[in-house]
Amino acid sequence: MRTGLWLVGARGSVATTAAVGLLALRAGVAGPTGCVSELPAFASVPLPAWDDIVLGGHDIVHTPLEKRADQLADAGVFSHAVLSAVRPGLTSVDAEIRDGYHPATHTGSQASAGKRLSEDIRSFATRHNLERVVVVNVSSTEAPTPELPEHADLGLLEAALEDPARAVLPPSSLMAYAALRAGSPYVEFTPSAGISMSALRGLAADLGLPYAGSDGKTGETLLRTVLAPMFTSRALRVRSWSGTNLLGGGDGETLGDPTKVNSKLESKGRGLAALLGEEVTAPLHIDNVPDLGETKTAWDNVSFEGFLGARMNLQFTWTGYDSALAAPLVLDLARFTAAAHAAGQSGPLSALGFFFKDPMGSDEHRFAEQTRLLHEWAGTL
Amino acid sequence: MRTGLWLVGARGSVATTAAVGLLALRAGVAGPTGCVSELPAFASVPLPAWDDIVLGGHDIVHTPLEKRADQLADAGVFSHAVLSAVRPGLTSVDAEIRDGYHPATHTGSQASAGKRLSEDIRSFATRHNLERVVVVNVSSTEAPTPELPEHADLGLLEAALEDPARAVLPPSSLMAYAALRAGSPYVEFTPSAGISMSALRGLAADLGLPYAGSDGKTGETLLRTVLAPMFTSRALRVRSWSGTNLLGGGDGETLGDPTKVNSKLESKGRGLAALLGEEVTAPLHIDNVPDLGETKTAWDNVSFEGFLGARMNLQFTWTGYDSALAAPLVLDLARFTAAAHAAGQSGPLSALGFFFKDPMGSDEHRFAEQTRLLHEWAGTL
Amino acid sequence: MRTGLWLVGARGSVATTAAVGLLALRAGVAGPTGCVSELPAFASVPLPAWDDIVLGGHDIVHTPLEKRADQLADAGVFSHAVLSAVRPGLTSVDAEIRDGYHPATHTGSQASAGKRLSEDIRSFATRHNLERVVVVNVSSTEAPTPELPEHADLGLLEAALEDPARAVLPPSSLMAYAALRAGSPYVEFTPSAGISMSALRGLAADLGLPYAGSDGKTGETLLRTVLAPMFTSRALRVRSWSGTNLLGGGDGETLGDPTKVNSKLESKGRGLAALLGEEVTAPLHIDNVPDLGETKTAWDNVSFEGFLGARMNLQFTWTGYDSALAAPLVLDLARFTAAAHAAGQSGPLSALGFFFKDPMGSDEHRFAEQTRLLHEWAGTL
Amino acid sequence: MRTGLWLVGARGSVATTAAVGLLALRAGVAGPTGCVSELPAFASVPLPAWDDIVLGGHDIVHTPLEKRADQLADAGVFSHAVLSAVRPGLTSVDAEIRDGYHPATHTGSQASAGKRLSEDIRSFATRHNLERVVVVNVSSTEAPTPELPEHADLGLLEAALEDPARAVLPPSSLMAYAALRAGSPYVEFTPSAGISMSALRGLAADLGLPYAGSDGKTGETLLRTVLAPMFTSRALRVRSWSGTNLLGGGDGETLGDPTKVNSKLESKGRGLAALLGEEVTAPLHIDNVPDLGETKTAWDNVSFEGFLGARMNLQFTWTGYDSALAAPLVLDLARFTAAAHAAGQSGPLSALGFFFKDPMGSDEHRFAEQTRLLHEWAGTL
Structure with missing residues (x-):
């Protein structure tokens, strides 16, 4: 073939x-x-x-x-x-x-x-x-x-x-x-x-x-689509999901352009509400950091509520070569x-x-x- | 009923x-x-x-x-x-x-x-x-x-x-x-x-x-059983998965006892190799930190290998009320x-x-x- | 008196x-x-x-x-x-x-x-x-x-x-x-x-x-003014210093207003170049995350260069009650x-x-x- | 000369x-x-x-x-x-x-x-x-x-x-x-x-x-000697300072030997009480993680108390080439x-x-x- x-x-x-x-x-x-x-x-x-x-x-x-x-x-x-x-x-x-x-x-x-x-x-x-x-x-x-x-x-x-x-x-x-x-x-x-x-x-x-x-789902969003179902399956209520992405390389430069980054932010944001079943506060940034070269780092902070209103927290950082x-x-x-x-x-x-x-x-x-x-x-x- | x-x-x-x-x-x-x-x-x-x-x-x-x-x-x-x-x-x-x-x-x-x-x-x-x-x-x-x-x-x-x-x-x-x-x-x-x-x-x-x-699976292990399948589904090879758990409260005290903590460490460790399909380096600690009170914090560092041997990294911290x-x-x-x-x-x-x-x-x-x-x-x- | x-x-x-x-x-x-x-x-x-x-x-x-x-x-x-x-x-x-x-x-x-x-x-x-x-x-x-x-x-x-x-x-x-x-x-x-x-x-x-x-210097900037001199005293070259601040409370709301946040971002940014002796890439965000209530969380990612060009990294998270x-x-x-x-x-x-x-x-x-x-x-x- | x-x-x-x-x-x-x-x-x-x-x-x-x-x-x-x-x-x-x-x-x-x-x-x-x-x-x-x-x-x-x-x-x-x-x-x-x-x-x-x-002070301890004075200068009371070090390379192997690691743990621990002016809970681990190669990663979790007993937190990760x-x-x-x-x-x-x-x-x-x-x-x- x-x-x-x-x-x-x-x-x-x-x-x-x-x-x-x-x-x-x-x-x-x-x-x-x-x-x-x-x-x-x-x-x-x-x-x-x-x-x-x-x-x-x-x-x-x-x-x-x-x-x-x-x-x-x-x-x-x-x-x-x-x-x-x-x-x-x-x-x-x-x-x-x-x-x-x-x-x-x-x-x-x-x-x-x-x-x-x-x-x-x-x-x-x-x-x-x-x-x-x-x-x-x-x-x-x-x-x-x-x-x-x-x-x-x-x-x-x-x-x-x-x-x-x-x-x-x-x-x-x-x-x-x-x-x-x-x-x-x-x-x-x-x-x-x-x-x-x-x-x-x-x-x-x-x-x-x-x-x-x-x-293509290769980093922060991959993790979100893995982690969000954990919260919903366990009846835990996500209250906010904040994210920052640091990118070097050509991708960082492209996405450092405010008009172009919007395509990406929209694409990244769409899934979260669908996954959680409701809209949550979800500030999201993509920053161009040239010295990172071919690597990218994502940091997410998830604030969630458990039994009897207990406030708890998950944070992750993901560092990888985008290519x-x-x-x-x-x-x-x-x-x-x-x-x-x-x-x-x-x-x-x-x-x-x-x-x-x-x-x-x-x-x-x-x-x-x-x-x-x-x-x-x-x-x- | x-x-x-x-x-x-x-x-x-x-x-x-x-x-x-x-x-x-x-x-x-x-x-x-x-x-x-x-x-x-x-x-x-x-x-x-x-x-x-x-x-x-x-x-x-x-x-x-x-x-x-x-x-x-x-x-x-x-x-x-x-x-x-x-x-x-x-x-x-x-x-x-x-x-x-x-x-x-x-x-x-x-x-x-x-x-x-x-x-x-x-x-x-x-x-x-x-x-x-x-x-x-x-x-x-x-x-x-x-x-x-x-x-x-x-x-x-x-x-x-x-x-x-x-x-x-x-x-x-x-x-x-x-x-x-x-x-x-x-x-x-x-x-x-x-x-x-x-x-x-x-x-x-x-x-x-x-x-x-x-x-009961309430924290670090919950996350591991959520995250490990992501790596295997994406054919990414986890090379080491290191973890530290800080516990206050009575649980911290109990698990601060080296003979008792072994029950927990064995229970936590068993699943990882099963999830990843192979044994990986996985140092794991449970520390008694009384001032944390009823909260517990877990930190995990996952080192994994991707395409063409690229070395990448995931870290998470989970902070919650154990009870x-x-x-x-x-x-x-x-x-x-x-x-x-x-x-x-x-x-x-x-x-x-x-x-x-x-x-x-x-x-x-x-x-x-x-x-x-x-x-x-x-x-x- | x-x-x-x-x-x-x-x-x-x-x-x-x-x-x-x-x-x-x-x-x-x-x-x-x-x-x-x-x-x-x-x-x-x-x-x-x-x-x-x-x-x-x-x-x-x-x-x-x-x-x-x-x-x-x-x-x-x-x-x-x-x-x-x-x-x-x-x-x-x-x-x-x-x-x-x-x-x-x-x-x-x-x-x-x-x-x-x-x-x-x-x-x-x-x-x-x-x-x-x-x-x-x-x-x-x-x-x-x-x-x-x-x-x-x-x-x-x-x-x-x-x-x-x-x-x-x-x-x-x-x-x-x-x-x-x-x-x-x-x-x-x-x-x-x-x-x-x-x-x-x-x-x-x-x-x-x-x-x-x-x-008042109470969080992220306090840490920056503590950590930056470490890099300069050790002749390590900071290449980028990225930061994200998540704030609830009234302060989060005030600083969620794009015109007001600029006062703060300017105030926070001014010191870094002075501390490092040169301008570095330093994207900085302040996000209003109401569910955090009176707490604030800052995440900083510092990418620095050491001997023979080795690329290294420091990250911190600071979580506290602003008041x-x-x-x-x-x-x-x-x-x-x-x-x-x-x-x-x-x-x-x-x-x-x-x-x-x-x-x-x-x-x-x-x-x-x-x-x-x-x-x-x-x-x- | x-x-x-x-x-x-x-x-x-x-x-x-x-x-x-x-x-x-x-x-x-x-x-x-x-x-x-x-x-x-x-x-x-x-x-x-x-x-x-x-x-x-x-x-x-x-x-x-x-x-x-x-x-x-x-x-x-x-x-x-x-x-x-x-x-x-x-x-x-x-x-x-x-x-x-x-x-x-x-x-x-x-x-x-x-x-x-x-x-x-x-x-x-x-x-x-x-x-x-x-x-x-x-x-x-x-x-x-x-x-x-x-x-x-x-x-x-x-x-x-x-x-x-x-x-x-x-x-x-x-x-x-x-x-x-x-x-x-x-x-x-x-x-x-x-x-x-x-x-x-x-x-x-x-x-x-x-x-x-x-x-030689090159990583976690360097940061501790930089950060601890911040807490004391600001009259903030550190309640616990927990640390985990992941090391690959020959150093990881040497320090994976429980008799040898004690030299290092003693050396690392001595300074903290001196810096803080009192003994604090300070569990500390050094793990041999061969796949990390020449890099080392330290994670520290500092729990501290501020005004009116408010409990706050600092975490850092430091990743570098030891050599x-x-x-x-x-x-x-x-x-x-x-x-x-x-x-x-x-x-x-x-x-x-x-x-x-x-x-x-x-x-x-x-x-x-x-x-x-x-x-x-x-x-x-």
């Missing part, structure tokens, strides 16, 4: 780590720690093998993949020894990265841009004799997008895309459109709009294509989505909510229940 | 808080926060109502319940306002507390002591016209008990009990024996031996009595165990593993799965 | 706790924990005795002091037993609280308001036969004040004060003006403008009055300031920088050095 | 990091972060320059220094780039390391061993034309030593040393003896006995040699001790208490005061 994994933002930290990781797994210089799809429970699911996955992608920057990988090794995300072992493979991946779409530099209509993006994916599939290509967006988070009538009606949307004077879709959504038009399933790993617009979701359904998203947390999930998502496509599934893959802060096609945020649903679903593939 | 709840250690912090709480719930001066059995999901389970539960118990100390309750209110476990509202009720509970068994002061055989303890329970049932009495041990943790052949053979055991020169059972197990002989289900809320001996478990089966235990965490679970256990007895169940109630660090009749330590099992089982009652 | 302590915001949490505390010290039902001026090292400084201090003040609300004290006792700031012992005294203090100045309700010129405020202080002094009255502002934090030319020139200022159409001074500064005109030293315990304007500082100098401020931390300092400040006035000192009391986040008359933020300076100065009184 | 720095335990983590660091400073590939002696305030103190310091030492293991350095670079203590730049220098240092003394492998009297150790130091001095050699012990912590009459009387001691059937001194103290007999100042950087015995201290005085120690924290202090100590020797000082260098958990010749544990004393003393050199 030869499968393409097309990464939007292919030269970023997450994509580079995914590439290094896939090559390292294939070369046997790293084990599958962090790869959910390699757990024994999924052994009989017909997933593409590591050897069957070919990488390519789009990006708007031109930093060579090797250089990005050197920086990540210096920052401790993986060792220089692992990097040395996969250098030749990285060069091959680099050769499969095409220019991404950027509204500031593109001339002509979004339709023409979309056609070119689609063609990049199709020719990648042909060149490598791939049965399917899964497109995963791991590019920088965009600012929230104002809703337009075109987002809800494919006919209006496609007409507007032809107009060179308009840019009716944010880059992530144009990319989702291009993916669908190339016959590819689409996975939104960021909080950007991507495939969330109803016109695009309808198109996916019409074309019989599956999709999944959004916003090391995200990259294996990207590989997992490519495999599960490819298998779903092979099995003829289309529309939102709600069972993949396990991977996301803001799961599409599901209101289930409880991590243990998401785990159960993933395993159950995978058994049907 | 008039039900007795017989508390061993009836003048301790947990029992006193349970008594104040039950009376407060009944008087409508407190809500059921922390009471699992009051969750909407259990609304149709035939549990005894708060009004149907009558309290009594054994203790080896004679501090009036009101005095203990005053101390707990001063320490912030509940408000003086709540206490004022339930004072008369406490006096009635006080009148139902009988002298407990203490090997140092008892003269005569353990059989005679057991007979007297049984009789206390039976006459309580008669006096209050109770359909059944659930016995719950919330007394101080005992030192681990050396195994004896008598513990595995009821005939040998009962012969040994008759010998005034021997004390073949620790107090908790003599109490379990007395409970069974009084026709009562038994719940072990501490890490003491209690009903764990095979001779006693066999007796419960013979008599058609259910039992449950052991060691406020434990007391509602004692009430829940009394209700669920009474309902199980009414439904004709006997032997270990494995579905109550949800409440325990070291669940009897079950190897399942994952909290979310325990929650599911509890709900499923309750639906069958 | 009969001394008045006139509290602006006399019905607030800090003032009420100061009043309860002073009365409790006098009645011998509480010890002087938290009172710096009671340390043995200050035994020979001619400070007013607890028995010599009379309380009064201004406030714009009318909640009886006893009611406020009941709320604080319920919230755990002090015990109901202590409160019972001082109730009669609180009634006497209540009788000495006068209406504060509020621009929204005042009609007429600020000069007339100032005259009335001054008169309140003078008559208090006369009524109680006081040698001096120290005025301490513990009212709610104001939004930052735009600078005006009048703030730098007493002549211009007093002319503007006469104009009923203008409100040239924020309430704290009008209060400082009134204090000075009543012959009273002034202490600014909040980050509000108070006496900071050069026209008012000049007036204090002209009148031979001492003053001190600003913004219990601040109130004894208010009493200390009253005593030290009274002694300074008695000794004929005027202008900024830089040695009192020990008590403040943003010390007037001093650039010294290092806590240990501030301690040394305070002791040295007190020795000269 | 050509100066030798003779490291006992010269192939350990601290010594290797000190060697790499000294060479890196000399080569200009690293800055002096973490080196106290390079602070501007010490610019005019006549300290040996980095270029004037020659390294040598004793060790009982034979792992090449380069190999140890490779391991430390892999563990993240310093970068591979820094290591590459200093590799040739390391080879030269390696050539100056001689076999250390180990009681299990030594045959003959301790006197003969001592003579050989002394001779190693003397010939190092001659070979490199050194004005003096400072000996610093950074070898593994020893178990506490039982006191013997010989430890208090030089005559008895030297007689006993001649007896091949006895081993009257632990290795660290034999090394201190050898250093003194070679005319070298001695610095005890570990909690081992070293020069603490009165016979050896007397010998140093007789020979006009300075010494310093003991037990990166210790190594620059070793270089600092060599420089300051050399300068003191050059200035004719002898006996305990109490001003160097700044560097130690258990300062010799001083009862001052407050870090800020130690800082002041160090600066004052350095000004006299």
Whole structure:
């Protein structure tokens, strides 16, 4: 089952780590720690093998993949020894990265841009004799997008895309459109709009294509979806849940931009009330702290009430390498989505909510229940 | 369904808080926060109502319940306002507390002591016209008990009990024996031996009595059974899980005794390897810090490995009132165990593993799965 | 040395706790924990005795002091037993609280308001036969004040004060003006403008009055001024110092207002660069979390660099009762300031920088050095 | 001022990091972060320059220094780039390391061993034309030593040393003896006995040699000596101070040995009561957690009482590379001790208490005061 994994933002930290990781797994210089799809429970699911996955992608920057990988090794995300072992493979991946779409530099209509993006994916599939290509967006988070009538009606949307004077879709959504038009399933790993617009979701359904998203769950939110059900199962009442996230790296810089951080804060906040069954005071901050480099630290303070009004407290700090947390999930998502496509599934893959802060096609945020649903679903593939 | 709840250690912090709480719930001066059995999901389970539960118990100390309750209110476990509202009720509970068994002061055989303890329970049932009495041990943790052949053979055991020169059972197990002989289900809320001996478990089966235990899960271990499955579900490898517990109050004092703390440490440690699927470095301390009063603080440091060997970290601190965490679970256990007895169940109630660090009749330590099992089982009652 | 302590915001949490505390010290039902001026090292400084201090003040609300004290006792700031012992005294203090100045309700010129405020202080002094009255502002934090030319020139200022159409001074500064005109030293315990304007500082100098401020140092900033010198003394380079403050109570509400929180954030931020000798990334948040009640929690994450570029980390959490931390300092400040006035000192009391986040008359933020300076100065009184 | 720095335990983590660091400073590939002696305030103190310091030492293991350095670079203590730049220098240092003394492998009297150790130091001095050699012990912590009459009387001691059937001194103290007999100042950087015995201290005085120690203050204790004075200066009463230390690396292994950890726990505990002015509950643990590698994490929980009995809390976690924290202090100590020797000082260098958990010749544990004393003393050199 030869499968393409097309990464939007292919030269970023997450994509580079995914590439290094896939090559390292294939070369046997790293084990599958962090790869959910390699757990024994999924052994009989017909997933593409590591050897069957070919990488390519789009990006708007031109930093060579090797250089990005050197920086990540210096920052401790993986060792220089692992990097040395996969250098030749990285060069091959680099050769499969095409220019991404950027509204500031593109001339002509979004339709023409979309056609070119689609063609990049199709020719990648042909060149490598791939049965399917899964497109995963791991590019920088965009600012929230104002809703337009075109987002809800494919006919209006496609007409507007032809107009060179308009840019009716944010880059992530144009990319989702291009993916669908190339016959590819689409996975939104960021909080950007991507495939969330109803016109695009309808198109996916019409074309019989599956999709999944959004916003990979790798740290603070993962813990919240693990811990909140403990309180509700024990009838303890959470009174406030305060959080601070410190991020270095490119992600910190992007989210240091107040317009862009809102996409993330909304995505992070949505689940908590659902998990707790009521709104609670929940101040949440994301701070750009460049010196932290590739690491991120989250601190949460949970104030809760127990029997007879007793006031009690839980605090946690989570410190990790963002890319090391995200990259294996990207590989997992490519495999599960490819298998779903092979099995003829289309529309939102709600069972993949396990991977996301803001799961599409599901209101289930409880991590243990998401785990159960993933395993159950995978058994049907 | 008039039900007795017989508390061993009836003048301790947990029992006193349970008594104040039950009376407060009944008087409508407190809500059921922390009471699992009051969750909407259990609304149709035939549990005894708060009004149907009558309290009594054994203790080896004679501090009036009101005095203990005053101390707990001063320490912030509940408000003086709540206490004022339930004072008369406490006096009635006080009148139902009988002298407990203490090997140092008892003269005569353990059989005679057991007979007297049984009789206390039976006459309580008669006096209050109770359909059944659930016995719950919330007394101080005992030192681990050396195994004896008598513990595995009821005939040998009962012969040994008759010998005034021997004390073949620790107090908790003599109490379990007395409970069974009084026709009562038994719940072990501490890490003491209690009903764990095979001779006693066999007796419960013979008599058609259910039992449950052991060691109520209220803090650090609760969190571990919630968090560990996150790591395994995400294929992250925990490398070490270090913990420190600071306890004030009587519990701190008891567990400051190196022989007694071992019962607790063993009980706490057993689950972690089961949860993680392998042994990990897991230093664990319980310190007696008297100035903390009724609160306890746990600090855990989890070092784990992710994709490509990335080393990451989770730390948490949990600060709570031990009695406020434990007391509602004692009430829940009394209700669920009474309902199980009414439904004709006997032997270990494995579905109550949800409440325990070291669940009897079950190897399942994952909290979310325990929650599911509890709900499923309750639906069958 | 009969001394008045006139509290602006006399019905607030800090003032009420100061009043309860002073009365409790006098009645011998509480010890002087938290009172710096009671340390043995200050035994020979001619400070007013607890028995010599009379309380009064201004406030714009009318909640009886006893009611406020009941709320604080319920919230755990002090015990109901202590409160019972001082109730009669609180009634006497209540009788000495006068209406504060509020621009929204005042009609007429600020000069007339100032005259009335001054008169309140003078008559208090006369009524109680006081040698001096120290005025301490513990009212709610104001939004930052735009600078005006009048703030730098007493002549211009007093002319503007006469104009009923203008409100040239924020309430704290009008209060400082009134204090000075009543012959009273002034202490600014909040980050509000108070006496900071050069026209008012000049007036204090002209009148031979001492003053001190600003913004009492009771938590996160106290720790920062203790910890930062450790890094510099050890030649360790702090790379970022991130902080989050969670506050309940009225202070949380006031500081939840984005315009008012800026006064506080500025006051907190100023010292860090001075302490570290360079600007570092230092995101800082103050969140209003009402359910925390009278407690506040600060979390700081310090990322620092050591030998050969090694990256290391310090985190702390500080949880305390804001009023219990601040109130004894208010009493200390009253005593030290009274002694300074008695000794004929005027202008900024830089040695009192020990008590403040943003010390007037001093650039010294290092806590240990501030301690040394305070002791040295007190020795000269 | 050509100066030798003779490291006992010269192939350990601290010594290797000190060697790499000294060479890196000399080569200009690293800055002096973490080196106290390079602070501007010490610019005019006549300290040996980095270029004037020659390294040598004793060790009982034979792992090449380069190999140890490779391991430390892999563990993240310093970068591979820094290591590459200093590799040739390391080879030269390696050539100056001689076999250390180990009681299990030594045959003959301790006197003969001592003579050989002394001779190693003397010939190092001659070979490199050194004005003096400072000996610093950074070898593994020893178990506490039982006191013997010989430890208090030089005559008895030297007689006993001649007896091949006895081993009257632990290795660290034999090394201190050898250093003194070679005319070298001695610095005890570990909690081992070293020069603490009165016979050896007397010998140093007789020979006009300075010494310093003991037990480098690099983490939890550093913070305690910074934070404790904050509580006392503010009249806040610490009620308990609980600590847990998690250590990987060789230090973790050594201190995982219950007999050896006692030296460290005693050294760490001594200061707290002195700092707080009273004994407080202070449980303290050191756990061996191998997967932490070269890092160590300390968690402290401080429970304190404020005004009117309010109970409050401070917690901190400190995570660092043990060797990166210790190594620059070793270089600092060599420089300051050399300068003191050059200035004719002898006996305990109490001003160097700044560097130690258990300062010799001083009862001052407050870090800020130690800082002041160090600066004052350095000004006299």
